[in-house]
Each structure stands twice: as C-alpha cells, then as structure tokens.
Amino acid sequence: MVQEKLNLTLLTGRTIEQGVGKESGKGTQEYFQSTTMVYMDETDMNKLELRNNDHVLLSTEEGSVVLRAVRHPRGAMPGLVYIPYGPWANAICSTKTTSIGMPSFKGTPVEVQPALNQPILTLKELLRKEFGR
C-alpha cells in the first residue's frame, strides 16, 4: 500500500565512499555525493513509491534534511534508514547522550517522506541555514 510518509529508525555510519570523500577533503564532490544520500530498504521505498536517487525529506525531533534515497544494495533492512556520517546526517541525529557523552547516532526515530522537488543543500548552504555562517 502506498503511504505518504513512514516512521522508521535512523542509523548513521560509515561507507567506504564517505571514507574516501573525507580523506580527499570535505569540500570535494566525492564527499558531498557520499554523505547526502540515504540507504533505504526496498520495501520501504516501494511503500513511498520512491525510485533510486529520488529526494526524500527526513525529519526528527532535532530537525529535517533533504537527501537522495538509494536502495540498500545488500539484503533486507526493513524499518531502518542508513545515512553516512556527515553534517547532513547530523542535522537530524538525536543529541541524547544518556550521560556518557555519546549522542544517539544510531536509533533516532525518523519520519521519511518523498520530497522530489526539494533541493539538497550544499555544505555552505547547510551551515548558513543551521548556524548562520
């Protein structure tokens, strides 16, 4: 059944592309490409009628961000979305540290909806939007 939005669980983490991007420099296109995407499970994408590389809006208690949805290439992970580490992922990660200093980079509840016409912000645009700099 097609749905307008889904409530899923946000994981953030490493990918090799993000690793290569960060070592090349955070201003590089590689870094931008590898950190402005979100892996989703095929069934979840179907529920939202998303095709590969469609833009989605992800919203949590902390904020929202537009990213490119990509089908998770290996195996199923229904209910989960996976964003490579970076400022885009962190725009919506939970700050709850449960008093040990570690924010909740994995496990923040997230609402996902298609946002086909919304643009993905560049690093500078994102910083300006969030911190006015």
Place this chain on the structure above:
Amino acid sequence: MSIVKSVTCPVCGCLCDDIELTIADGAVAQVKNGCAMCEAKFFSHNNKHRITTPLMRKDGELVPVSYDEAIQKSAEILANATYPILYGWSSTDCEAQRIGVALAEEVGGVLDNTAVVCHGPSILGVQDVGIPTCTLGQVRHRADLIIYWGCDPWSAHPRHLERYTSFTDGRFEGSEWKSYINKVKAAAGKKKLRSLERKGILKERHPHIAPSVNDNKPPEILNKKGRKLIVVDVRKSMTAEVADYFLQVEYGKDYELIQAVRALVKDQELDVEKVAGVPVEYLQQLVDAMTSCEFGVIFFGMGLTQSAGKFRNIDVAISLVRDLNMRTKFAIMPMRGHFNVTGANTVFTWQSGYPYGIDFSMGYPRYNPGETTVVDILMREESDAGLVIASDPVSNFPRRAVEHLVKNPLIVIDPHMNATSLVGDIVFPASIVGIEKAGTAYRMDHVPLPLKKVVDPPEGLLSDEEILSRILNEVRNIKLKTLEVA
C-alpha cells in the same frame, strides 16, 4: 623521483605501515599497497581544499592574517575563558597531543577527544569490566574464529582482513580466503581489482557466498576446521558478504543477544524461543563454535557503541569474552577509527590518568563522561570558548550541540577546509601529520608506529605541534603578566 618504503598510513586505526610512495616534484605521485582511503589521503596534500594561510573572522567574513596575530588572539581567548573546551586530537601525532594536555591544564579547560563520539563507550566498558585483548599479530598467528560485531571493516578499515585477520597467513593459522580472492582476481583479469572491490564498485559481481540473510541459519561451515569468519550486524554490510556466516540482529537488541549467549555459554536454559529475532537454537550453534575454537576474537565497532545501550553493549561483549576464557582462549578489540585516536587516549592517560573528557577547571584532572564531555557541555551551554584541532565536530556532532560551539569564539587548527573551519573564528592551517610532518601514532591495538614526513608542507605552514606550542607560550606569558599586575 624517489620511492619511500614502509610509510605508515595516517587514515584509520589499522595504521598499515607497508605503504610505498613515489614522490615526484615534491608531491606524492603514486601510492602502493594502500586502500582507497589511503590513496585519497596521500594525494590530498596538494589539492585545492587546503587552507593556505591563517584566517580570522572580521565583520562576519574569514580574512587572511599572520600566524602571529592569530596565535596572539587565540591565546587571549583561551587565557581569559572561564570554561573553554579543547576538542579533537585524533588525527594528529602524540607529540602535539602532549602539548595539548599542557595547554588544557594551563587554561583550566576541558580536554576532550573524538573518542567521545566513537569508542568512548568502549573505554567506559573497559573501565567497568576490563578487557581481554591482544595485539593484531596474535590474531593473525592464532585466531581460528573471527567475529566482526557491529562493524564493517570492508568499508571503514579496508585492509583489516588482509593484514590482520581472515586473509593473512600466521604461524598457526593460514589464510582461508586467499585462494578465493585469487580466483576472483583471475576471473576479472585486472590488477586494480582489489582496490575496486574495496571501493565497493565490484560488489555486483561478487557471488553470494554468505548464506541468505532471510534464512539466518548457521551453516555447516561453523563446524569445519580452519579460520572462520562471522559477521553480526543489523544490515548486511560489505564485510558480511565475505563472511562464512552473517547473523542479522534486530536493531537495538545486541545487548539482549549477547547476554543470552553468555547464559548459554554458562549452560543455562532460556525461557524464550528467540532473542533479537534469532532462534535460540541458532545461538546454541554459535556458542558451540565459540567454545570449540582454539583462539577466538571479537572485533566491534559503532554498531555497539552508538546503538541503544552504548557502553553497556561493550560491557556485556567483554563479559562474554571473559566467560569464554573459562572454556578456551578468546580476545576482544575495538575497531578504533581515526589513525591516532588510540594515541590521544594513551597520551592523555599517561599525563593525566584519564583517556578523554578531562576537566582541568579546578587545576587538576577530573573525569566523568556525561559531565565533563564536550557534547554534554555544549548541550548545557556551559563553555565560553573552543579550540578544535584535527577533527571536524561541526560535521560530526548533532546540530544542536554545534549551535553552542559556534556561539562562542572558536579556534580551529586543520590542514583542510571543512565544516568546522568554515564556521570558525580563527582558523590555522597546519601541515598534514604523517605526510608533511613526522610523529608517532598508536594503532588500534596500542602498538606505536612512527609517522613519516615524505614531502614538505606548503611554504610557511606550521605543524600542529608548533602552533600549539606557540599558543601555550603566549598563554603562559599572558598569565604571568596578569599575575604581575595582581
């Protein structure tokens, strides 16, 4: 043109020290033996994203200034602050880290390290239950059961398998996978194939060698001799593709799963059929594999430290390994990320007694993650100045934590432009440690390795160590003057 051998790679905690570089015209021309990240890093020293001069924010814009001016201003900010934070330290050498401790002590600030958002929970776990561990060579020589739990070395530590675990030949255990890799190599007929594999480009061509995820049933292979590789994760990672067995666990249930395994190791019976989505009978088979090995090892990553339970996940994983040592030899090791995050924790510990999150505000080191760690301090809006070195918290911290960091004077030391330097108030360019500056780094298993200087930094650029030393001197001068006035 010259060739430099045995170069240590300043990227990840693997700290591969067999990199061979070709240097031409003062720049890295070729990188041999390294992974994709290694290549990217060594080539990054002369790309256009370097910061070339100190910058200071004036009227909202970053404008070039001299080192002297930037150092003077930074020292004033830090010396006058009431609760400054000094954060980062993982992508620099131990030599700079040592000065960092002195600086934090001098300004009465909070010294914190990227471990706090990485393996800080692992350290907390270790402080509660200890850790039976070993160096990576011990794994290479002896391990016949290798478990990657909540980590994906194929993506984050690309050469971990080929240098230290499944794909290596040791004295007592051989590489089970070499022949397989060779076969793939021959089929593809291309030299670059291995690095392409690492980048994930060839993944579609990988035959599905691991059993199907949906099935989740431990295969026969857990009974065979030789090295066995098991991956436990919430999603099928790149590493899971090459594993003998992939155990998919329900998100956020690692704690329950490990605790159940512990009970089974102790021959207890469970009143449930499934734990974290896994039937108990499968767990029993996993336990059999664990207790019947000669030398087992668990490597764990952010899948445990960042998901629900955080440091208790590590606590329980270590407890499992302790229990397993009653039956056989077992070790456990965190997959440390930055190339010298281990060094930062090591240096901080020998100088202050504590590994990260050290509050010097009362003139002596005080430690209590949750209280004295940077994200918490930022969320409580307590700091009034910040120094960030060799890391990028604006990218790596949740947005709300960054807001307070940006509200106060922010000093940034980094070779490259990144999110943090873009929003900083004073930005120091630094030479790249391990490429333009020699030093020391600690591998994820605490083995210290020398970092080489292979090319000269851009003219006039100082190293982290020099910048910090000069700020420290200037802070001491300011404090002396204040004392004299008083």
Place this chain on the structure above:
Amino acid sequence: MDLLIKNGFVFDPLNGVNGDKMDIAIRNGKIVESVTERTSKIIDATGLTVFPGGVDIHTHIAGAEVNTGRLVRPEDHEKDFVRKTANTRSGVGYSIPSTFITGYRYSRMGYTTVMNPSMAPLEAKHTHEELNDIPMLDKATYPLLGDWWLVLENLSKGDFEECARYVAWMLRITKGYAIKIVNPGGLESWGFGRNVHSIDDEVPNFCITPREIMCGLAKVNKMLNLPHAIHLHTNNLGIPGNYTTTLETMKCLESIPNDGKPVAHITHLQFSSFAGEDWGTLTSGAEEITKYINNHDHITFDMGQIIFTDTTTMTADGPFEYTLYQLSGHKWVNSDVETETSGGIIPFRYKRKNPVNAIQWSIGLELALMTKNPWKVFMTTDHPNAGPFTAYPKILAWLVSKKAREATFKRLHRKGQRRSLLPSITRELSLYDLAIVTRAGQAKSLGLKEKGHLGVGADADIAIFNLNPEKVDIAQKYKTFRRAFSNVAYTIKGGKVLVKDGEVLQQSAGKTMWVDVQTSQEVEVDEEIKRKFREYWTVEFDNYPVSDHYLKNSSPITIKADV
C-alpha cells in the same frame, strides 16, 4: 655553582662509610674531592642523614601495561588528585600515578634512579615516550625476552651465539637495559590459553622447556657481558607450593659459570615463596628459600613486599593474572603481544584480615630479614603489584624496627599470625643496611658505577633525611623515621636541588640509560630477515626500532660482548 653538603651523617656502603660526619662536594653534577666553600652554595646537613640517591630496581612506572592500568582505574585516581603549581604539572596518584606525579613522588622520597622492569619490545616506543614524561629521575627499562620466538627458536636449536646476537640487537633497538624473563615458556603457552607448570614442562610448538630458556638466556647474558644479571620472574608465580619451583630455578642456574657475580636476579621473590598445598594451607617458604640463598652467591632478589591497601596488579604473566581474576572476579585486562609476550591487569585489595594476604605480608619481610647478606636483598613492592611505591617508608620501618612489625602484626588475621615466622626474628636493619637495600645494593647489581654511592666521580644524586641518627633510635621511634623517609629534607640530582622539605622546587628531565652491546658480528639485516620479520610481526622492520627521537636524554652504555 658548586654545591657543598656540610656536616651530615653520611651512609655510603659502597665506600664503607657508616654514619661518619663528613662533607660532600659537588661540581658539574658529579661528586668531587672538594670545592671552594666560599664560592659554593652550602647545604647545612648538621644533624641530618645523608644517603646516596635511591635506586629502585623494579618498579612498573611506564609503558603499555602501566598505562592500561591507569586507564581502567578512574576510581583509583578520583580519590588522589594533584593540583598544578607554578613548578609542577597536575595529575593523579594512588596506585598508578600519572607520569609527572610518579616523578615528583619518587623524588620526594629521595629516589633518583628507577628501573622499569617490563616492556614488550613491540611497544617499546610507548615505554620511552612515557619515561620522557617522568621528570626528576634517571631511568632504564628491561625488554621482555623470555618468550620471544627468536629466543625460543635459537635456544631450542642450541645456537647460543645467534641468540646472543639477537638479544644484543633487541636491547639496542628497544633501548633496553637488561634481559627480563617472565614465567619463561608460560607466556607463549598462554597464547592459546595454556601455561607451563614446572621448569621442565615443554612449551607447546617450540620444543623447549623453561629450564632451557632460563639457562640459555643466563649464558647469553654472560656472553654479552651485560651489566645486570637476567631479571627473572619465576614460573608458577603466585601459586601455593611454588617455593619448590623457585628452588629448582635457582638450582638450575648454578650451572652457569659466575666468577662470583650473581647470574640471576629473582624479582618480587615474595610471590614465589609460597609453601602449602592450596590457598587454605598456604604457609611461608621463606625459610627454605633464604637457606638456599644464604649458601649460594649466584642469586640476588627483591622483596615484592605486600602493603595492605587497594592497588593494581600488573604483570606480563598473563596466566597468573587470569588466576587472580578467577579468585577476585574483578575487572580483568589481558594483553598478549605477538611473538613476544603477554600481560594482564587486575585491581586488588590486600587485606590484613585475609589470611593469605597476611601470610604474604609476612613472607616478604621474612625473606628480607632472614637473608644474612644485605647485598642480596633489595626493597621493592614490585610497584604497583604488591602496593604503590609511596608505601616504601612503611616497609623501611618494618625492616628497621621490630616494634613497627609488631604493631602491624597484631592486627593481622589470626591464621596469618600463627603461620608467620616473624615473631622469632629479632633482626633490625641499621641505616647502613638500609642504604644497601635501597640504593647501594641495587646500583651494584645493576652495574651502575656512578649510582648508589657518594665517592668521587659518582653522579651527584643525594638524598638528605631529616633524621639525626645520634639522637633518634629508629627501632624505637619508627614513626619519626618513617616521616623522615616519606618527605626528604633534600633531594639532589645531578647536583641540582630538586626537592626541599618535601616540596618540589624544580623539574629536571633525567636521562634514559640503555646498553649498546657491541658484538663482533651483528645480526645481518637483509631482505631475508625483513621477510621473516613481516611473517612474525604485523609491523615493518624499518618501523620497529626505537629511534633516537624517542629518548629525550639518551644515555647509552657501551659494552663489548664476548661474541
């Protein structure tokens, strides 16, 4: 400026000086015949006791294991913190002080030279980086070589010369000082979770026994003319009944030709002198052990004296630490190092009311007091294993005062009291004896010619205590004595006054000593060894050595070997 220490009661056993009132002259960091009084800085030591600077032969103060010990014990540091001052850095103390504090606290007790006895060669850089950050002291460190594959392989082949070349090479590239052997064969066995249980158990996969390792390395030690004997932590350490293993160990080393010099130093002997069948029947083996030592000249030892406190045990003896873990259930660190060694850490609290701990306390003192020749005994706690070094003054008081021993003894567990030999021991060490067991003996055993005495040419490392030996009977007034030895009147190192009245006046870096052994033929560095190296270790050959960069003040001692 020259320095003149006037009129103190000087105890300098290596030069036979026993409490004589005399002056000591210092120029350029060395002790000299005389200086011009008028132009010198004068320290009036009238009524004070003057000792050579203290030398500690065995104290875990730096390196991977020590630091992991620090890491796992925030609760140990929390209660003992040290603020920064104008002269000194901040840090933490208690059982494993941070580096700066280690330096200050040793210096405040009059110590000037300390030996770090345990270093995995692979992690040697770490040890040296930490030693650089320990101020106030001269230092050296011993690499762990007893279970190193190249030693095992060469000794098993019977190729002592090749073994000697490798050991010389290893001492040089790790900047080490002596051969350290821990539970020989046991650590390699521990790689697969096993252990050896006698000196004739075969080490799995290596066709060699602990006996062959110890005798082999003792021979190698001799061939290389190393200044110190092999530094030995015995098999079966910490296991009831182990005194027989210790006796066998000492006996097996009789065969090594010794020309009057000790061939082995058995460290923290207390832990290797247990009689009895199990923990319940544990008794002291000190009588048999000391009887043997009194009749033989090839062994020296240090005490490893227990202190009743909360401390942190750490040793390369991985299997022993595992045993401790099973006993205590406390947090346990194990850290095996590829091709070389293992290691373990367990926090531990020694309690007066625990019969085993009470007996251990007694054993340490029995060993020291029943060994007739003080030159064979050195005072240690195997810091921090049996207690932190800061407790040394307590031990000294027990050694010099029967009254002090009795005060502790009567608070012990009854069983400990019943099984102790202490009530029958009346010996009380003199200040002269004390100067031997805390400095002169150590310096001699270590072959440190410029340490441990106050003769002309010695390093000007001097401790002055606020104690008048003519007025204070230390056996009676042991608390006065203890206070004097806890906080010196002066510590002078290299001619500089570092501590006065227990306060650190200035920091001084101190040097790192190591032996540069010249063999007629060196280990050949070719592609073959590099390949082998890559097989054995996970680091490249070029990145293994400790380069000069890692020693802030390098002080090599060049030695010519017989091979």
Place this chain on the structure above:
Amino acid sequence: MIVLTPLKKYQYPIIAECITPDVFQGKTKEELSNLPVWEGNKKRKLGELFKIDVTSVKSPDITIIGDVIKVKRIGWGMTQGEIVVNGNVGMHLGKKMSGGKIVVNGNTEGWTGSQMKGGLIEIKGNAGDYLGSPYRGSTVGMRNGKIIVHGNVGSDAAIYMKSGVIKIHGNADSFMGFRMTGGVIHIEKNAGTRLGACMTGGKIVVSGILKNIMPTFALELIKGKVKIETGEKAVGPFYVFLGDLAETGKGKLFVSKEKNPQMSQYERFL
C-alpha cells in the same frame, strides 16, 4: 537555618561541596560567605554567588531558593542535618552522604545520591541518570539509605546497589539495578529496558508495565505481595523472575501480573 539564594543565572558549572550542614554548622555569615567554590576555572567565594541569610528557624539547616541546576556536589558527604532545595539541582547531589536528609522541590541532574551510605533523599520532581550509582569504574554502589523520587528516573540508576531502598513513583529508564547485589527498588509505574541486567542479588519490584524483560530471566513463581521495607508491602500479584542467568541468577524481579498480560506466555514454564 541558612537560606541561600542564587545571585544570578549561572552559565558555568559551579562546584560547591561546602554546601552541607556539616560544613555550615557553627559558622558565622561572614565565614559562610568566604567558603571556597569554583565557577568554571575561577575560584570564587560562596558569598559571590549566593545571597546568604541566617534565620533563627531551627530546621531545615539549609534552604536553597531558586534554580541551582549548575551547582554540583551540594550535600557532598553530609552526615546529618537537612537541606531543602526549592528549585532544580545540579549533579552529584548528596554524593557519599551517610546521614541526614535532602529534599528537592524540583528535579535533579545526574549522580544524585551516588555512593550513598545512609540518610534520605527525596525528590519531588524527576531524577537524572545514575541515581544512586557509583563513579566510573567503581563497584561501590549505594550502601544504605533511602531515595524517594516522585517523578521519573533517568537511565543507569542503582548500579551496583548493595543495600537500601529506592522508591520511584513514576517511570524508570533503562539499566536500572544493573549489577545490583542487594537492596530493594520499587518502580510504581513503568520500567525501562534491560531492567536488572547482570543483577546477582536484591529485588526490583515493578508495579507498572515492563515491556521488555531480559531473555536471561526465568519465571520462578507468582506471588501475591512483596515486602518493600519494614511496614510496607507492594500488592500484586507479581510474576517473580530469577536472574540474571548470565551471572549467578540470584536476583529477583517482581513484575505486576495485571499490568503485564504479555508475560502470561511465561506461565507455561511454571
């Protein structure tokens, strides 16, 4: 009675372990005013941060009026007397206290009653994380005494608890009673995940919902009532679980039968 009123809204953390009846006892207003405290890295005097009034009222010994959420270590090691705070309090309230009473008409931050040895802490609002829990690396948890929380409690409360009582009228977050060896915890509403993980003794009573129980607990029996402390019983019926089986399995978990119908499947093991 001594009344402390914050002079400003604090930004920096303030360390004020001097605020205890033991230290305040017998001191003049001037002496009180000169007591050392830390504000960030600056040494201050108590009088610089608080308005200090001395009244003739006998009890409580100290009253704090206003928000002191940045002020840490109030009541550190106190042995007697009473502190009342009308406002929210910072970390380490009543740490290592062995006697006396602290009442908070507000919320508390983390480590309240950490390593408590005796006395009473009553929190009318919510308590933060690590309530009654030990310092990092330590196994010394709550030794004795009593903590009452009218609101909710954060995570990791009562770690290594050995003795004493903790009563929570609201909900509790995860890892409550982790590695506890003794003592009693009563959660009147709902409990979080991993309740009683690794416990080897003591009892935890949940009168509300326990959504997720650790798989390493086994149902032992069903019991009608359970004693909380002398003269007080919680009324059930309760499922009584033993655990944690990964450890010794000697801890007891009492879970309301009525509120937790999802647990009825366990009854087949009886």
